[in-house]
């Protein structure tokens with residue numbers, strides 16, 4: 001027979017479990033009793049060496065003690081956990097009157113918002129977004145766009161030249177040339193991007209944003225151009241606005257027009273964008289036969305659209321990163 005007094009073993013340890021003051025000491029106790037080398041585990045292992053007739057009874061006795069321990073462990077664990085929670089509830093406080101430290105989160109800049117809205121509109125009408133380099137050669141920025149050598153747009157005072165043949169692009173129109181050179185016809189693109197001019201006052205900035213549109217197909221017509229731009233401007237400024245096409249001149253389009261919008265019948269017309277049918281010389285510069293293919297193009301300033309839409313008095317406000325201004329959009 002095992003030399004163990006099971007009664008004292010059970011009652012001693014049950015009270016030890018009951019008296020345990022922390023989850024750690026409880027865990028330690030559990031190991032001593034029920035772990036691999038624990039008292040009860042060892043006792044169970046030696047049953048085989050006991051006389052046959054006592055084994056069954058002994059096994060039952062040890063298992064009953066084990067069950068009582070497990071039960072006691074569970075109860076004490078729950079008690080200690082509850083105590084810990086009560087302690088935290090009593091001692092930890094939250095000061096609900098403390099001032100809130102709200103983090104300043106940024107959001108999309110109004111120029112980017114307008115750019116995206118414009119690209120989305122044209123995207124829904126079959127135009128895909130293209131981009132081009134901000135440093136251009138004389139050919140792409142001027143010559144291929146039918147801008148002759150003596151054209152005022154080439155003026156050293158208006159343009160940032162890097163060397164006699166390279167400059168910061170003065171408009172997004174050169175991307176028309178890049179795309180016509182490399183893409184299969186028909187072409188239907190919208191081109192957002194930064195452009196640069198040596199110009200600075202409340203409505204001009206040395207860097208600003210333009211969006212260029214180009215469609216080249218066998219059937220492109222001025223009527224199609226008028227239709228898409230009228231839809232676009234009413235989408236952008238409201239369907240009640242008046243839109244008019246006024247004859248104008250651009251070297252790369254013929255005929256050319258400027259498009260004006262008026263808020264009401266009584267208000268003055270505000271110039272919004274330039275457009276026209278792609279000049280045959282521009283198509284020839286990229287080896288597209290002007291007798292088969294026609295094109296129309298348009299170009300607009302994003303800042304100008306934003307200033308008119310939101311009644312903003314100075315273009316500089318867009319670049320100063322003043323949160324009080326930006327948070328309004």
Ligand code: DAH
Nearest residue numbers: 171173274275276297298299
């Ligand atoms: N590139 C012109 C500018 O910067 C804007 C423009 C006018 C673009 C007419 C066009 C167009 O594509 O057809 O002032």
